[in-house]
Amino acid sequence: MKAEIIAVGTEILLGDIVNTDAQVISLGLDELGIDVYYQTVVGDNPERLRAVLDIARERSDLIITTGGLGPTLDDLTRETIADAFGKELVLHQPSLRRITAFFDRIGREMTPNNIKQAMLPAGCTVLPNDWGTAPGCAFEADGVHVLMLPGPPRECTPMFRTAGMAYLARLAGGVIVSHNIHIFGMGESQMEDQLHDLMEAGRNPTLAPYAKDGECLVRVTAKAESAEKAEQLLAPAVQQVCDRLGDVVYGVDVGSLEQAAARELTARGLTLSVAESCTGGLLSKRITDVAGASKFYKGGACTYCNEIKRKILGVSKETLDRYTAVSVQTAEEMARGIAQVYGTDIGIGITGYAGPDGGEDGTPVGTIHIGICFQGKAQVRTICSPRGRENARRDAANHALDMILRAAKKGANG
Amino acid sequence: MKAEIIAVGTEILLGDIVNTDAQVISLGLDELGIDVYYQTVVGDNPERLRAVLDIARERSDLIITTGGLGPTLDDLTRETIADAFGKELVLHQPSLRRITAFFDRIGREMTPNNIKQAMLPAGCTVLPNDWGTAPGCAFEADGVHVLMLPGPPRECTPMFRTAGMAYLARLAGGVIVSHNIHIFGMGESQMEDQLHDLMEAGRNPTLAPYAKDGECLVRVTAKAESAEKAEQLLAPAVQQVCDRLGDVVYGVDVGSLEQAAARELTARGLTLSVAESCTGGLLSKRITDVAGASKFYKGGACTYCNEIKRKILGVSKETLDRYTAVSVQTAEEMARGIAQVYGTDIGIGITGYAGPDGGEDGTPVGTIHIGICFQGKAQVRTICSPRGRENARRDAANHALDMILRAAKKGANG
The missing domain is CATH 3.90.950.20 (CinA-like)
Structure with missing residues (x-):
């Protein structure tokens, strides 16, 4: 599967912010074994977004967009994508209730323009937003899978890593679960050297090494039909990495x-x-x-x-x-x-x-x-x-x- | 002028790194009054890079690439761009001498594959690299301006902000100079409110506001035919901002x-x-x-x-x-x-x-x-x-x- 990530946001083109959403999504797709071929950024402009979508649907099987799902006039991703893929936008009542409840919770009045965030392509899978207002969604059309995610990283990252990755895993018939093994006192190259055969061995579970801030991390990710089965796949792999690396492992899922x-x-x-x-x-x-x-x-x-x-x-x-x-x-x-x-x-x-x-x-x-x-x-x-x-x-x-x-x-x- | 920034690097598509080069370049182009319409990331693959270049030359007047200029087999930006724009690659002796001197300085032997970094499109403007080995370059072909910059941010950022921006300023017949006015104790929106008319007033000098880590910055940038004339344009603008904002300004070009x-x-x-x-x-x-x-x-x-x-x-x-x-x-x-x-x-x-x-x-x-x-x-x-x-x-x-x-x-x- 060839994936393309499209960020919609003039603020990225102005250099106000850096496109960290693309990094988060790329890392997650790598864990799922999906290859990212392109990352694209386009402004809040429906004609240019439409042109970018037309290029993407020709060269990619999976399109993931970030941004442009908010309530303002600038937010046109939903409308442009629905139009490009011939989908009608329909009001999704549960999302509207979530948005209303969100405003209640933060004690602010909901302005009417927020309603459009609950307008979603007919027949899509809704990705609920527990971190903001705009829901994400996913659908398949003309042999291309499309995921729409909100732009703010505090919403995009958790939505993608939970509902987004779960949707993509289900496409392959399953769920995905990860564990992070934290390592201090061994360099990245030495670690990769010691884990080389395990990393090469297979795609499920996958082992992905990261180095940051003077320490290392191995993320072990499994796909299975249930979380329980994924954990069964993970347990021996995590144990094997811990045994192999010895006491430089300072914990599993411990943060820092x-x-x-x-x-x-x-x-x-x-x-x-x-x-x-x-x-x-x-x-x-x-x-x-x-x-x-x-x-x-x-x-x-x-x-x-x-x-x-x-x-x-x-x-x-x-x-x-x-x-x-x-x-x-x-x-x-x-x-x-x-x-x-x-x-x-x-x-x-x-x-x-x-x-x-x-x-x-x-x-x-x-x-x-x-x-x-x-x-x-x-x-x-x-x-x-x-x-x-x-x-x-x-x-x-x-x-x-x-x-x-x-x-x-x-x-x-x- | 419509600009497009193309990053060439599989490591970005894997999520190993985030595309900060695009942000740095976007900020600089905004200072120069050049609109960025697209940012694209493509892997180290000559066919896909070529396809991305063909799309870019149709929709943009300025293409800035980052990455793929190194000595390894993966580094194919130079060759692919030269081919796309019908340019011959020729050995640039001064660049080869700089590369040789660089290896002498760090006390490592230069392997022969480094020579290809000094192969540049015939007739291009060379952007010297004082921070690494691969020089950048710039040329115009078929009405499109092309700049190639190295990928590592510690090389890309200074090369772009010095030689790259100077080249782009010269396209408009001049040099560019900036000063940073540091502000603490006033929010970004209040600052923008107070400087609104100055920011709207004109494109030379430009005033660009930034907010980061709880403080604000106004970058004042002028284009002129000489550095001296640019400073003459800057002096009253900097003074005006300082006078307007009063004692929340804690310094000009003082860092932090x-x-x-x-x-x-x-x-x-x-x-x-x-x-x-x-x-x-x-x-x-x-x-x-x-x-x-x-x-x-x-x-x-x-x-x-x-x-x-x-x-x-x-x-x-x-x-x-x-x-x-x-x-x-x-x-x-x-x-x-x-x-x-x-x-x-x-x-x-x-x-x-x-x-x-x-x-x-x-x-x-x-x-x-x-x-x-x-x-x-x-x-x-x-x-x-x-x-x-x-x-x-x-x-x-x-x-x-x-x-x-x-x-x-x-x-x-x-």
């Missing part, structure tokens, strides 16, 4: 390192504080990105000069003089110091050269020491991340979260 | 709030420390995003519980009991406390309900107090940012940076 760490610390009733030099507050910021962090996080200190490292954390003058502020010894004393001062089970100390420069003593840029003190015992991990200040700081925070997560898990096992 | 604050503090020899509760380290992180922050920044404290607010910052038990941790009084004491403990000219204290919940006493979610203590005098700004935890935290950090910048500027004037 900070979310996994937060969950573990909360569950085990452990408290945390962090002392940061080169990361400058980034680790503390990421920990507190998680709502509910106050359950385990007492706080942190950004100690950006020696004077404050000594005053707040009690790092000794001797250590700073003898080993410098960027040293294993200083990282350890920072971790011990913050745990003691803030009175927490776990303390973290991070110090390094994030860039643009390394140390005057020849320590290379990107050298960062991360100390952890857990119930009195300290250890330090040293990393080298020389690809720029932002990456170095991110990598240091990732490693610190990984150390927190491992300490919390291990602590419970004795 | 944190960069502007860093420059001001460094220039005036003032030191800074910050105490954060709900922002959890975000402000400290943003301050230390700026390389060289150690010149003025001594550090911060994330005080995520009352116990630590008292212990580290000396916030009084009475204040916490009487006014709660989220109060004007606590913010002020946090600011005073951090300035005193860390020994800095300026201290910041931030406390609030970032979300998901508000206070048990009925304080609405999004209420955040930001205290500043500058050379012993304190004041507090209270904001309400109810659109989610991430936005609330970002807005609080923005306001804190704005307060730091204003204090630093005012301090110098007495």
Whole structure:
């Protein structure tokens, strides 16, 4: 099946927004084994949209449009597509009730122009919108499958990943289910190398690797006639990937390192504080990105000069003089110091050269020491991340979260 | 002039990356007054690329391609375009020398397949690549202008914004120059309202408003026969915008709030420390995003519980009991406390309900107090940012940076 994604929106052509919908849909179609041959963007102009549709129906079997389903005069996707495929638009009562209820819920009056959002091609499959007003829909005409989705990513993404992908899976007679395996401490190429045979082996389940923000993810997706059967296909595949990769897997469907760490610390009733030099507050910021962090996080200190490292954390003058502020010894004393001062089970100390420069003593840029003190015992991990200040700081925070997560898990096992 | 942007790259169709090049180019063309009618993405496949080019030359006057200029077998944009427009590819010696020099500089051996990157359509204008190996180029054929740019954004963006936009400006007989006016403390719609007549008034200079990350930007762009003449056109327009908007303008071409604050503090020899509760380290992180922050920044404290607010910052038990941790009084004491403990000219204290919940006493979610203590005098700004935890935290950090910048500027004037 050859797919084409058509975004309808002048705001994309003006550069006001980037076409992330196309990326989300492309990723999902890849999981389903459907090839995307074209992505097209056209403005809110019925003649040009019609011309683009005429090109698409000649070269593609599946057309997915995003945008132009709203209530304003500019929103013409529904009308133009219905016309192009000879479909009549009819009022879909359940959608109108959903739209009315949506306005009730947000406490705003519904203006009459919203009614047109419930006008859908006769005989289509309706894709309900739980995240906004305009429903999506799907139909088949002249041997071409057409899906219409709303443009705003907060509506388009969940609608596509639930109802949209389910519709496409049903075309092949089934449902689809995915699990995300989260990996830290192994590069993407090494991971792909280790999973190569599994990735090549088959299309159901599929294994799709992703690398982002210094960590990796494998998404395992199965199609089956029921969710239960899909899970049966998934379970051994997920287990196989976890066994193969070993302890670099930090969780399945856990979101992120900070979310996994937060969950573990909360569950085990452990408290945390962090002392940061080169990361400058980034680790503390990421920990507190998680709502509910106050359950385990007492706080942190950004100690950006020696004077404050000594005053707040009690790092000794001797250590700073003898080993410098960027040293294993200083990282350890920072971790011990913050745990003691803030009175927490776990303390973290991070110090390094994030860039643009390394140390005057020849320590290379990107050298960062991360100390952890857990119930009195300290250890330090040293990393080298020389690809720029932002990456170095991110990598240091990732490693610190990984150390927190491992300490919390291990602590419970004795 | 009707423009079409064609991205060549299977990695976009797979969803591995999002087509940010199209956004960058669309924004630039809008500044030049050129309308973008279509954005298209096609894979690394010569037949489909050729078909897409044939459609584009019929409906557009300007075709800008991105991607497919590299050294591998997959990179076929150059050959396919040359063929489509009946152009011969010839070796461009200066480009070959640049490519050879590039490999020398990064200390890697140049493989022979890199030579094909210097094969360019006969008679084209070469767009040199200072950020990678593949040069871009531009030519006119059959009444259509064609620009080819490399795909990687770190190469495409600067090449387009310098040589690419200069080429397009020269088509109209001139050069183009832009200035960015940075605005904080006024919403986009209010800003557009105030500048409406100036934005409508003419195409040279153009005024383009942008809103991002809680602040606004007006980019003023002029076309002229020389850079000097462009600056002459720009100067009164920039002045007019600054006068019109008043003191919400925090700088021209200054990058960001944190960069502007860093420059001001460094220039005036003032030191800074910050105490954060709900922002959890975000402000400290943003301050230390700026390389060289150690010149003025001594550090911060994330005080995520009352116990630590008292212990580290000396916030009084009475204040916490009487006014709660989220109060004007606590913010002020946090600011005073951090300035005193860390020994800095300026201290910041931030406390609030970032979300998901508000206070048990009925304080609405999004209420955040930001205290500043500058050379012993304190004041507090209270904001309400109810659109989610991430936005609330970002807005609080923005306001804190704005307060730091204003204090630093005012301090110098007495």
